[in-house]
Amino acid sequence: MQLSEGVEWGAHCAVVLAMLPDGAALPAGRLAEYHGVPGPYLAKSLQALMRAGIVASSPGRRGGYRLARPASAISLLDVVDAIEGERAFFRCTEIRRRGPAAVAGRANSPACHIAAAMWRAEERWREELAAVNVEEIARVVAEGVPPVARAKAEAWLSEVLASRG
Amino acid sequence: MQLSEGVEWGAHCAVVLAMLPDGAALPAGRLAEYHGVPGPYLAKSLQALMRAGIVASSPGRRGGYRLARPASAISLLDVVDAIEGERAFFRCTEIRRRGPAAVAGRANSPACHIAAAMWRAEERWREELAAVNVEEIARVVAEGVPPVARAKAEAWLSEVLASRG
DNA sequence: GTCCCTATACTCGGATAGCAAGTGTCCGAGTATAGGCGG
DNA sequence: CCGCCTATACTCGGACACTTGCTATCCGAGTATAGGGAC
Numbered sequence: 001m002q003l004s005e006g007v008e009w010g011a012h013c014a015v016v017l018a019m020l021p022d023g024a025a026l027p028a029g030r031l032a033e034y035h036g037v038p039g040p041y042l043a044k045s046l047q048a049l050m051r052a053g054i055v056a057s058s059p060g061r062r063g064g065y066r067l068a069r070p071a072s073a074i075s076l077l078d079v080v081d082a083i084e085g086e087r088a089f090f091r092c093t094e095i096r097r098r099g100p101a102a103v104a105g106r107a108n109s110p111a112c113h114i115a116a117a118m119w120r121a122e123e124r125w126r127e128e129l130a131a132v133n134v135e136e137i138a139r140v141v142a143e144g145v146p147p148v149a150r151a152k153a154e155a156w157l158s159e160v161l162a163s164r165g
Numbered sequence: 166m167q168l169s170e171g172v173e174w175g176a177h178c179a180v181v182l183a184m185l186p187d188g189a190a191l192p193a194g195r196l197a198e199y200h201g202v203p204g205p206y207l208a209k210s211l212q213a214l215m216r217a218g219i220v221a222s223s224p225g226r227r228g229g230y231r232l233a234r235p236a237s238a239i240s241l242l243d244v245v246d247a248i249e250g251e252r253a254f255f256r257c258t259e260i261r262r263r264g265p266a267a268v269a270g271r272a273n274s275p276a277c278h279i280a281a282a283m284w285r286a287e288e289r290w291r292e293e294l295a296a297v298n299v300e301e302i303a304r305v306v307a308e309g310v311p312p313v314a315r316a317k318a319e320a321w322l323s324e325v326l327a328s329r330g
Numbered sequence: 331g332t333c334c335c336t337a338t339a340c341t342c343g344g345a346t347a348g349c350a351a352g353t354g355t356c357c358g359a360g361t362a363t364a365g366g367c368g369g
Numbered sequence: 370c371c372g373c374c375t376a377t378a379c380t381c382g383g384a385c386a387c388t389t390g391c392t393a394t395c396c397g398a399g400t401a402t403a404g405g406g407a408c
Contacts (some may be wrong), residue, residue, distance in 0.1 A: 001166070001167070001168050001169065001249045001250075001254065002166070002252065002253075002254055002255075002256065003166050003254050003255050003256075003283075004166065004390095004391060004392085005256075005258070005391085005392080006391090006392095007255065008255070008256075008257065008258060008260060008279070009260065011279045012260055012261065012279065015279070027340085027341065027342085028341085028342075029341090033264065033265065034264040034265065034266060035260045035261070035263060035264050036260060036263030036264045036267075037260060037263070038392085038393060038394080039394095040393070040394050040395070041392065041393050041394075043342075043343080044344095044392090044393090046342090047342080047343065047344085050342090050343095057341085057342060057343090058341080058342085058400090058401090059340085059341050059342055059343095059398095059399055059400050059401080060339095060340070060341055060342090060399080060400040060401035060402075061338090061339065061340045061341070061400075061401050061402050061403090062340085062341085062401065062402075063340075063341045063342070063400075063401075064341070064342090065342090076279070076282055076283070076286075084166045085166075087167065088167075089166065089167055089168050090167075090168050090172065090173070091167065091168075091170075091173075092173065093170070093173060095173060095174065095177055095200040095201060095202060096177065096200070098200060098201025098202075099198060099199040099200050099201045099321075100198065100199065100317070100321050101199060101314065101317045101318035101321050102201075102314075102317075103311070103313050103314045103317060110309070113302050113305045113306055113309075114173070114176045114177065114180070114241070114302060117241055117293075117294065117297045117302070118168075118241070118294075120293055121241075121289075121290045121291075121293035121294045122290065124286075124289040124290055124292070124293045125286045125287065125289055125290040126286075127289070128282075128285055128286035128289045129282065129283075129286045132282045137278050137279060137282070140278045141278060144275070144278075146268070148268055149266065149267075149268040152265070152266045152267075152268060153266035156264075156265050156266050169351095169352060169353085170352090170353080171352090171353090192379085192380065192381085193380085193381075194380090203353090203354060203355080204355095205354070205355050205356070206353065206354050206355075208381075208382080209353090209354085211381090212381085212382065212383085215381090215382090222380085222381060222382090223361090223362090223380080223381085224359095224360060224361050224362080224379090224380050224381050224382090225360080225361040225362035225363075225378095225379070225380055225381090226361075226362050226363050226364090226377090226378065226379045226380070227362065227363075227379085227380085228361075228362075228379075228380045228381070229380075229381090230381090
């Protein structure tokens with residue numbers, strides 16, 4: 001029961017993309033380099049974000065990834081669902097209907113109380129993640145990061161963007 | 166990102182054990198038979214509940230499993246933690262410190278905002294599960310289950326207990 | 331000088347191996363019981 | 370008739386294969402660009 005690593009990567013990538021100048025795009029390889037993660041595998045997560053409509057990709061020489069909609073309209077939950085898929089944590093297999101005490105048809109209780117509690121808890125989790133959006137994260141990061149780190153990041157980004165014409 | 170099947174089994178087993186008469190125990194094989202699940206594997210989950218101090222086991226001929234403390238003192242969260250382990254869903258690998266924009270030592274921001282949001286959401290999930298205890302579930306199940314199903318379950322249980330002397 | 335064409339280099343995208351964790355199973359160690367035996 | 374001893378059958382507990390899904394990687398399809406050539 002752990003989120004895949006792609007969730008962390010996808011979230012950080014979304015934040016970085018939110019800080020790009022309008023119209024700019026960043027290739028998967030550069031995003032991987034910036035985060036120090038294996039490039040080809042990060043591409044897999046980015047493709048998932050693509051399918052979910054969170055980021056948009058441009059092919060070709062000056063192509064790359066950019067946010068598909070305003071950062072304020074992208075929640076952490078969107079990113080998690082895109083990477084992990086939207087299936088529930090808890091899957092109820094109705095084991096109460098399988099043993100010697102099972103009865104046929106609709107004579108069972110209407111709902112499994114255990115599953116209901118599990119899904120309710122999961123809903124709380126989703127609500128909390130839905131309340132955080134990428135723009136907010138980017139703003140907090142921009143304010144909280146020490147000047148020296150911010151300068152390094154901006155220098156790197158400028159160089160990358162300049163080298164792309 | 167899915168809970169293992171053992172969580173469902175463990176929770177249902179706890180509820181069944183909560184309905185036993187005082188002093189009675191049920192072997193793993195019987196619990197598996199009741200739920201229609203593979204016996205030897207269920208034992209694995211029961212051992213996890215044992216290590217967590219949720220159930221107690223008695224060896225020997227009339228041995229088996231019983232709750233180690235009152236059902237009202239066992240929450241769903243206890244069961245989930247016992248089976249899944251208490252490690253967090255989200256593990257922050259601090260990828261912001263790994264790229265070309267990283268700075269050494271303590272010059273980084275104090276906390277990763279993404280990780281903080283993830284852990285906050287997880288806390289909501291845990292709070293919700295901690296608010297549900299096994300006694301409550303057992304009561305709701307006992308009230309809600311149709312008479313015919315309840316009769317079958319009680320008949321099975323009586324037979325099992327009788328066959329154990 | 332301007333327009334068009336072509337070759338290029340770069341991008342994404344899906345298809346392909348490797349590995350860890352969950353899933354499923356088994357057999358050995360230990361104990362309470364039941365029956366038999368001796369007093 | 371009562372107490373003790375032994376054999377038994379049943380229980381748990383940990384050690385051993387197998388499958389699914391995550392991790393990591395590669396190469397092919399497609400496109401915007403840059404340069405060169407023709408008009």
